Amino acid sequence: MIHVEQLTKRFADLRLDGGFTALDHVSFHVQPGEIFGLLGPNGAGKTTCLRILSTVLRPTSGTAMVAGYDVATHPEEVRSRIGFMSNNTGIYDRMTAYEMVAYFGRLYGIPENILQPRIDHLFDRLNMQEIRDVLGSKMSTGMKQKVSIARTIVHDPPVLIFDEPTSGLDVLVARTVVEEIRALRDQGKCIIYSTHIMREVEKLCHRIGIIYKGQILAIGSLAELQDQYAKTDMEALFFELIDRHDELLQGAKS
Amino acid sequence: MRWRNVGLIFRREVLDQLRDRRTLFMIAVLPILLYPALGIGMVQLTVLFSEQPRTVVVLGTASLPDDPPLLADHHFAEEWFRNPADASKLEVITDSHADTPRQQALLAVATPMKELLAQREVLTSQIFTAQQAGDVASLARLKEQATQLTDDLSTRFNDGEMQVLIVIPEGFANNLERMKAEVLQRGDQAAAFDYPRPALLQNSADEKSLIAANRVQHVLDNWERAILRKTLEEVGLPASLPEPVHADAIDLARQEELAANVWSKLFPALLVIMSLTGAFYPAIDLGAGEKERGTMETLLICPASRTEIVLGKFLTVQLFSAATAILNLSSLGFTGKYMVSLAESGAMSRMVDLALPPVTALMWVVVMLVPLSALFSALCLAFATFARSSKEGQYYLTPLLMVTLGLTVFCLSPAVEMQPFYSVMPVMGPALLLKGLLSPTASSMTVYILPVLCTSFGYSILALWWAIDQFGSEDVLFREAERFDVRLWLRHLLRDKEATPSFSEAMFCFVLIMLLQFAAMKVFQTPLQRATPDQRGVLMMQLLIIQQLVIVATPPLFMGVMLTSSVGETFRLKWPGLFAIPLAMVLAVVLHPLSLEFAARMSWFFPPLPESVTEVLSTIARDDFSWWMPLLAFAVAPAICEEIAFRGFLLSGFKRGGREGLAIVLSALTFGIIHMIPQQVLNASLLGLVLGLVAVRTRSLFPGIAFHFAYNGLELVRNKYGGHVPQGGLWDWFFLVDSDGLRYQPALLGLCFATAVLILVLFQNWQRGTKTATAYSAWPPEKPLQLSG
Structure with a gap:
């Protein structure tokens, strides 16, 4: 469902010669019914990569196919087939939960007679009926996150992209979010999940890509990675990869 | 384009704005309360006001x-x-x-x-x-x-x-x-x-x-x-002795005319200013505000295209802009009428009844409001999209408001009346048209209605296109708040040189040329005023050459050497092949009569030429110079200097924006603008299009220089010898000498047009497919160019 080949993204940056390379020839694939974890520290390039997949940014080079469409040439087809949720996808202050979800449902082109029952069903599932008519500005962070999830899945997309969906949430809401994502996987969705929290990756993801300074350092299932690097502890594995990469870069410089 | 999405976004944004107390206050409450409050304030001030003896x-x-x-x-x-x-x-x-x-x-x-x-x-x-x-x-x-x-x-x-x-x-x-x-x-x-x-x-x-x-x-x-x-x-003398001619002044102004005179001044100005302010606050909220509140990305990942999003937002802004203008105008109208009816003494008492304009005039107010609010809404939305935050957005209001106010004040002046040239200018056209339509002595304004509406809608569409463009640019949407460091930026400019200048460098170069030209006005004016009429001609030509070298050629040359890595590519210093040069010159020769004829046909459109220009033209026609001086001043210097600037540095920079057509249009427009006088601006802009096309297609500056030289040289010859063409026989098929000097007959013009089209097609298809981007091997020289010494 998601095929990323040699994806590169450069930004103009006055401080750096030739600009800042946020993504450096990144490749990976994600199948339906699978959660692919993108693990990396802040600034590693996770958000840039997911923004390209959601067609908000254009790649400098390389290709990314989502649900059979190229993000560079068919952005609208891609957008109508994905659900995207990140820290940066806020909700409107002056809209109620119901209006917000219905608005996006209509933008996705869902007919009214299907939209109403679907929203009702979603609100039931996510325990949102009591915030149905609350304005965005009056909601707590947890409520907002629930509205975001409802907004992300209202059109039942085959591909879902979550960019650090649990950051800044208390444990209870974070657990709801994680459970919801697991339920979506069970429905056969193709899911990318980016985070810097190891435990979430261990719990949720089938396969993991460790990303650092715009490059994928390792890719594989948890077991494969543990075998390959002879480390059982995910955290130790992660730090070793990063240290090794930094040494490599240092060596290249000197 | 799915209008359903546009409608969805429009409805949401309107609802959103209506739920925002600030916007409602600015748009609706303020105008309704403001004018009556001002009225009450004025009454109180008059009561309290007592003049000190x-x-x-x-x-x-x-x-x-x-x-x-x-x-x-x-x-x-x-x-x-x-x-x-x-x-x-x-x-x-x-x-x-x-x-x-x-x-x-x-x-x-x-x-x-x-x-x-x-x-x-x-x-x-x-x-x-x-x-x-x-x-x-x-x-x-x-x-x-x-x-x-x-x-x-x-x-x-x-x-x-x-x-x-x-x-x-x-x-x-x-x-x-x-x-x-x-x-x-x-x-x-x-x-x-x-x-x-x-x-x-x-x-x-x-x-x-x-x-x-x-x-x-x-x-x-x-x-x-x-x-x-x-x-x-x-x-014992008659009382009329000291005033033998004392004319009795009789004022024929009717009451409704006095009222119309007041409205014809107030309404256009208020309409312009209120449709701008009415557009601004919603635009900031919909553009920068959405970025600030973190909902921009949510909207960008929905299936609606960028164009649909911008259109939905644009229509919202326009609705509020128009509503603000109409509410302000009606509130002012009714308050003004009421206040005047209160006044018992003073100048206002003459208009006991300040009748509101007739319905037809009010209808025109509404009609003009549509393109005006569209233009301001699109402009504001583009600015607001560019801004990182609402605060930054507000900073952009000042320049926009200043320019608009300047134009409005100009239109308000009683001496300024509608004429063809003003009718195609943004803001001025609608304002002057309304002034004319509302004024009591209704001169025939109907001929201007169509041009004003067409051009106003044209400007609105351009502004909207710009707003959509802004919205499509990820640099604009994801601009991060960065610390700006001048030293770092300068180092970046000089270190990370690219082969050709950037878009902003080209724009800066143009602004620099304009500023230098502005500053040099005084410098050039003083010696010209001091010179005797005999010396003035030669002095003027010397100054023209200096102006070309210092003001037009030096900034782009300096910037090209300092800021680009390939001077050759920037200034297109490539030999285009022998054939291109004479072909360009022939093109100039055949375009010259056409552009002259065009200018003559368009002369009704422009305000008359300023005196100084007619003086220059008559100076050229005089016989007492040696031939080379005018040739140097009017043909050689502009051909080289202006080509270096406009088809060299500026065109290369504009082309980096990625759009060839747009680059040619921009270089032509900038080339036109430095010619200052409206007639020449139009003419130069059109020729700039041709020159830009030739430069881009041949990838060389030299055909342009040849064209420019031939064209200006021909103009010189026409001014000097135009009256001396042989007449009679076959010549009369081609030439005609009238009060304006030499004119051309249709047969010649037709021939010229056909040849020009042919040559333009040749240039359009010049070396298609043979992309020779590396033809600059001989340039730059091994050693970097030395600037000092």
Whole structure:
């Protein structure tokens, strides 16, 4: 469902010669019914990569196919087939939960007679009926996150992209979010999940890509990675990869 | 484009704005409350306002005639004022009446001034005698003394805190009587009688003194007229003697015309300003506000395309812009009408009923509002999308408002009337058209309606296109708040050079050329004004060459060497092959008659040429220069310098934006704009399109230089020898000499057009497919260019 080949993204940056390379020839694939974890520290390039997949940014080079469409040439087809949720996808202050979800449902082109029952069903599932008519500005962070999830899945997309969906949430809401994502996987969705929290990756993801300074350092299932690097502890594995990469870069410089 | 999405976004944004108390307050509540509140404020101010009496010192009251009396009851007599109550606004201190210590102190300051004034009188007559005698030495001395004396007077006057000082000369009343006696006794003789007149001292730099002096002058004038009437009566002459031609002015203005005159000034200005402010706040909220609140990305990942999103937002902004303008206008209209009906006295009382404009005129207000609000909405939305935050967005309001205000104030001036050129200008066209349609003496405005509407909608669409473009740019949408470091930026400019200049470097170069040209105006003007008419022609050409070299060529050359890595590629220093040069020259030769004919046909459209330009043109036509001087100034220098700037640096920079067509249009527009005069701006812009195309297709600057040289050279030849073409026979098929000089006949024009199209097609398909981007191997030179020395 998601095929990323040699994806590169450069930004103009006055401080750096030739600009800042946020993504450096990144490749990976994600199948339906699978959660692919993108693990990396802040600034590693996770958000840039997911923004390209959601067609908000254009790649400098390389290709990314989502649900059979190229993000560079068919952005609208891609957008109508994905659900995207990140820290940066806020909700409107002056809209109620119901209006917000219905608005996006209509933008996705869902007919009214299907939209109403679907929203009702979603609100039931996510325990949102009591915030149905609350304005965005009056909601707590947890409520907002629930509205975001409802907004992300209202059109039942085959591909879902979550960019650090649990950051800044208390444990209870974070657990709801994680459970919801697991339920979506069970429905056969193709899911990318980016985070810097190891435990979430261990719990949720089938396969993991460790990303650092715009490059994928390792890719594989948890077991494969543990075998390959002879480390059982995910955290130790992660730090070793990063240290090794930094040494490599240092060596290249000197 | 799915209109359903546009509608969805529009409905959401409108609802969102209506739920925002700030917007509602700005758009609806403020205009409805503002004007009545201002009205109440004005009434209160008039009630509370009381003018401070101004102090007038009158010296020598003993010499005043008793009938008619100037003073009565220690004030100026009420009969000399139009409004008798005004008499109390002038406090009069005389040498016989000073009660309070303040008045006495004032009098003490004023009295010695009488003596100084007398001395000045003596000096003035001495200066006159010295001038007659031609005594230069004593003249200078006397003048210095006079200046000194005036200075003394001024110091005392200001110290005394009086606003006006009147000095009545000794024996003034007696002199009046004597004059009467002289007239009666003269018999057949001419009566010659002169006597010292009163003096009135004021300080016109001081507002209070100026106003008081004007009032006093008015009093004195009325008093003088009464004295004259009395004198004429006593000597037995008719009262009409001093005013043999006193025209009776009859005002034919009808009430509704007076009202229409008021509306024709107020409505266009308010419409422009309110549709701008009405667009601005919603636009900021919909653009920068959405970024700030973190919902921009949510919207960007929905299936609606960028164009649909911008259109939905644009329609919302326009709705609020139009609503603001209409609410403001109606509130102002009704408040104004009510206020005027309240006024009992003063200038406003003439218009007892300030009738609102007729329905047809109001309909035009609404029609004009559509393109105006569309233009401002699109512009504001583009700015607001560019801004990182609402605060940054607000900063952009000031320049936009300043430009709009400038244009509006220009249109408000009574001397500015609608003409073809103004009708196609943004903002000015609609404002002037409305002014014309609302004004009482309705001159024929209907011919302008279509051009104004077409161009206004054109500008709106351009602005909208820009807004969509802004919205499609990820640099704009994801601009991060960065610390701006000048040193870092300069280092980046000089270190990370690219082969050709960037878009912003090209834009900066153009602004630099414009600024230099502005600064040089004074420098060039001064010697030209000093030169004698004979020298002026040559001097002007020398200055033109200097201007081309210093102002037009130097900035791009300097920037090209400093900021790009390939001077050759930037300035297109590639040999285009032998064939291109003569082909470009032929193109210039065939385009020249066409563009002349076009300019002649378009002359009705533009305001007349300024005098200085006609002077230049006549200078060229004169015979007393050697041929090479005009050729250098008008053909060689512009051909090289302007091509380096506009088809070299600027076009290369604009092309980096990625769009070839847009780059050519921009380079042509900038090329046009530096020609300043509207006629030449249009002509140069059109030729700039051709030059841009030739430069881009041949990848060389040289055909452009050849074209430019041939074109300007031909223009020179036409100006100089245009009147001398052979006439009669076959020649008459091609040429015609009339009052404008040489003109061309349709046969020649047709031939030229066909050839021009042919050559343009040739250039359009020049070397297609053979992309020779690496043809600059010989350039840049091995050693970097040395700039100093």
